[in-house]
Amino acid sequence: MLTHHRQGPARTRHRLAAGVLAAAFAALLPAAAAVAAPSPSPGSAAVNRSGTSFLTATVVSVGQPVRVTASTGDYLYWSFNATAGQITEIALTVTLPPATKRTGASTWTVDVFDGLRRRQACTDGVQTPVASATAAEVSLGCTLRRVRSWAEPWSGDPLPGTYYLRLSVTDLPEQDLGLPVQVDMLLGAHGDVTADDGELKAPLVPQVKPGGVLAASGSEDPSASPSANPGEAAEALDWLPDLSARWIWTTVGGVLAAAAGVVGFSLTWRRRR
Amino acid sequence: MITAVITSRWLRAILTGPLVALSTLLPTAAHADDNEPAEPAAPPKVELVLDVSGSMRAADIDGRTRISVAQQAFNEVVDALPDGTELGIRVLGATYQGKDKKKGCQDTQQIVPVAPVDRAAAKSAIAALRPTGFTPVGLALRGAAEDLGTGDASRRIILITDGEDTCAPPDPCDVARELAAKGTRLVVDTLGLAPDDTVRRQLLCIAAATGGTYASAQTPAELTDRIQQLVDRAKDTAVKPPAIVAGGKECAGAPLLAPGVYTDREKISEHRWYRVPVREDQELRASVSIALDRQVNPDYGVLLRATAADGRELVRGTDAGSGRTDVLSTGLRWSALEPDEESDPAADSTAPAHVCLVISNSFASSTAGDAPGMPFELTIDVVATSPAPDAPGLGRGWLLLLVLTIAGLLTGLLGGWLTRWWIATWRTN
Numbered sequence: 001m002l003t004h005h006r007q008g009p010a011r012t013r014h015r016l017a018a019g020v021l022a023a024a025f026a027a028l029l030p031a032a033a034a035v036a037a038p039s040p041s042p043g044s045a046a047v048n049r050s051g052t053s054f055l056t057a058t059v060v061s062v063g064q065p066v067r068v069t070a071s072t073g074d075y076l077y078w079s080f081n082a083t084a085g086q087i088t089e090i091a092l093t094v095t096l097p098p099a100t101k102r103t104g105a106s107t108w109t110v111d112v113f114d115g116l117r118r119r120q121a122c123t124d125g126v127q128t129p130v131a132s133a134t135a136a137e138v139s140l141g142c143t144l145r146r147v148r149s150w151a152e153p154w155s156g157d158p159l160p161g162t163y164y165l166r167l168s169v170t171d172l173p174e175q176d177l178g179l180p181v182q183v184d185m186l187l188g189a190h191g192d193v194t195a196d197d198g199e200l201k202a203p204l205v206p207q208v209k210p211g212g213v214l215a216a217s218g219s220e221d222p223s224a225s226p227s228a229n230p231g232e233a234a235e236a237l238d239w240l241p242d243l244s245a246r247w248i249w250t251t252v253g254g255v256l257a258a259a260a261g262v263v264g265f266s267l268t269w270r271r272r273r
Numbered sequence: 274m275i276t277a278v279i280t281s282r283w284l285r286a287i288l289t290g291p292l293v294a295l296s297t298l299l300p301t302a303a304h305a306d307d308n309e310p311a312e313p314a315a316p317p318k319v320e321l322v323l324d325v326s327g328s329m330r331a332a333d334i335d336g337r338t339r340i341s342v343a344q345q346a347f348n349e350v351v352d353a354l355p356d357g358t359e360l361g362i363r364v365l366g367a368t369y370q371g372k373d374k375k376k377g378c379q380d381t382q383q384i385v386p387v388a389p390v391d392r393a394a395a396k397s398a399i400a401a402l403r404p405t406g407f408t409p410v411g412l413a414l415r416g417a418a419e420d421l422g423t424g425d426a427s428r429r430i431i432l433i434t435d436g437e438d439t440c441a442p443p444d445p446c447d448v449a450r451e452l453a454a455k456g457t458r459l460v461v462d463t464l465g466l467a468p469d470d471t472v473r474r475q476l477l478c479i480a481a482a483t484g485g486t487y488a489s490a491q492t493p494a495e496l497t498d499r500i501q502q503l504v505d506r507a508k509d510t511a512v513k514p515p516a517i518v519a520g521g522k523e524c525a526g527a528p529l530l531a532p533g534v535y536t537d538r539e540k541i542s543e544h545r546w547y548r549v550p551v552r553e554d555q556e557l558r559a560s561v562s563i564a565l566d567r568q569v570n571p572d573y574g575v576l577l578r579a580t581a582a583d584g585r586e587l588v589r590g591t592d593a594g595s596g597r598t599d600v601l602s603t604g605l606r607w608s609a610l611e612p613d614e615e616s617d618p619a620a621d622s623t624a625p626a627h628v629c630l631v632i633s634n635s636f637a638s639s640t641a642g643d644a645p646g647m648p649f650e651l652t653i654d655v656v657a658t659s660p661a662p663d664a665p666g667l668g669r670g671w672l673l674l675l676v677l678t679i680a681g682l683l684t685g686l687l688g689g690w691l692t693r694w695w696i697a698t699w700r701t702n
Contacts, residue, residue, distance in 0.1 A: 049509045052486065054562060054602070055534065055650070056510035069502060071488035075599040101491075116604025117560040117652075119592055150662055153556060153606035154588055170596045177477065178465065178489035180498070198662030206560065207654045210516040211533020214550070239666075246667035253674045257681030264685025268693055 038188020040065045051077040066185040073177040076167045084149035084160045089188040092140040097179035099134045106131050106172035110140045115161040115204030150198025161204030315426035317511040318359045320417045324434035326366035329404035340404045346497040347399045361387030365413040366406040377407035378440035410438040410445040418452045428459045429507040435466035446478035453483040454645035458514035462503045465489040482566050520545030524629035532654045538646030544633045550625035553609050558654040560604030574635040575601045608658040
């Protein structure tokens with residue numbers, strides 16, 4: 001599939017093998033893919049916190065129920081990890097402060113960003129509902145696009161890596177700010193891993209450590225860069241596609257073709273006894 | 274030879290595959306470098322700033338005075354603090370009883386130093402508080418920022434007040450912005466006790482200027498919950514503060530950035546330039562988040578562009594919005610096209626080219642002053658480039674199986690007929 005393996009071809013293959021296994025599991029459990037709304041996975045620990053910025057976003061995983069208390073007007077951040085082929089569903093419920101304390105309608109928004117903090121579109125779900133002045137709670141939802149395994153650098157397609165989600169109230173009477181709310185959040189995911197070609201060498205996981213300004217000459221190496229010396233054997237085998245479900249499909253196709261050939265051949269011979 | 278290599282690699286892949294699959298299922302922390310040990314961030318420093326001005330005598334929270342409710346809430350929070358939390362307490366308007374505004378507006382003291390908390394001492398200090406004087410919020414914020422000191426730890430001030438600042442100037446909101454602009458990350462969370470419109474606006478302004486939060490408390494339970502929540506949040510969200518950098522006015526001579534997180538400020542309609550060394554076999558990733566730390570007009574945008582040294586645009590990231598928000602973000606990826614295989618690797622791919630990044634914004638404000646500029650966070654990463662995949666050499670799907678089967682069948686039929694024809698010809702001869 002790829003012609004350049006500048007780093008860790010063995011690791012690449014391991015990851016692909018993992019992908020194939022995950023795909024096999026997904027195929028064995030069709031029920032998991034058919035669920036309409038995300039449901040908490042049994043035994044997963046509940047999360048009761050949230051971050052207040054991209055850097056401090058709380059990491060959650062799929063199926064992990066989140067419940068936090070906050071104030072109207074807070075910006076709440078969570079982050080999660082998505083792999084190639086995954087379609088993530090986000091379900092949020094905000095329990096609003098008592099209607100007697102509020103003075104008007106409020107608009108709530110869930111925004112999703114990828115690891116580069118680029119806005120990601122929702123294909124489904126109520127992303128910006130308006131809660132009326134008397135509503136007791138408001139539900140938000142967002143279904144993301146399927147994560148691609150590779151995309152051109154110039155595109156904004158969703159790629160494997162970290163995703164951020166931000167819950168905020170974008171429009172409300174100013175007096176209603178600062179009242180206590182309770183937020184429930186749950187992530188669901190389904191999808192298949194095998195559909196795409198290409199591979200992102202480094203997932204879109206953002207840097208979190210403070211940076212450093214380099215000397216003006218700029219001769220030093222800017223990063224923990226890939227060691228550019230793959231073995232001779234790896235170089236010689238570059239033309240061979242990576243381990244993937246395609247091998248199975250193609251091999252099965254060959255076997256079927258051979259069997260069909262034998263059948264076809266035998267059809268032309270009249271049985272004589 | 275080749276088959277042996279293939280078999281051993283595949284065996285390894287099959288054997289380690291499940292382990293990798295397991296490890297990818299487990300939640301992982303958002304760290305970019307696997308090989309670099311995750312340095313734990315220093316424990317956060319928190320200072321509670323409590324207004325003990327005369328207005329705290331008002332008995333309007335479930336029939337109790339505001340100060341007694343605040344004292345009870347503080348006691349509960351001090352009891353519930355996890356060991357090792359660095360917490361200090363500062364009060365304002367607690368001692369000066371006179372009418373002289375000049376003296377009354379200097380009245381702010383730290384009653385518990387910022388250190389792992391001594392519960393008994395903190396409680397007795399809280400119990401001794403009597404509502405007295407003026408409300409010098411701005412000065413108290415300055416004092417609290419000094420108490421927290423500088424350093425690597427994230428710093429949070431929790432300001433609890435019931436009345437507006439009676440000592441401006443300095444306007445507390447300007448003070449908050451000035452403190453935030455001073456460098457190390459300082460966040461002010463505000464809590465209004467039964468606030469009126471003016472107080473709320475002032476606290477909202479302070480919170481927005483530093484990226485903090487605002488909450489109001491109408492009952493004792495709400496106050497306790499809210500303080501507890503803020504202290505917990507300070508502990509949970511401690512990260513190493515980003516490095517401070519000052520962008521250039523043009524590409525030439527702009528600061529050269531290594532991968533990492535930076536923070537800088539940019540005035541409305543200002544441009545800030547940076548340079549990043551990127552080798553031919555590397556991909557540049559950059560993202561920027563501009564914080565709306567002041568009142569701006571409702572529609573706005575941010576633009577992040579990557580240009581070559583000669584000014585040619587390579588790629589851009591942009592986002593726009595309208596209405597209430599905390600930050601406006603965008604990002605970009607860029608890598609050179611396929612690395613040139615023919616070129617001498619020693620000469621070409623190790624000498625990094627400098628890619629320029631420029632950040633501009635389209636905010637507008639009719640009220641807010643220009644300086645000190647709106648804060649933004651810049652994240653730079655340089656990783657191995659991901660080349661475009663070739664067309665797949667293998668197939669997949671039911672259609673492929675069908676086509677192969679039909680082709681096999683036809684080949685078999687053809688072969689069979691040819692053989693029959695050939696045998697028939699051979700026999701007749």
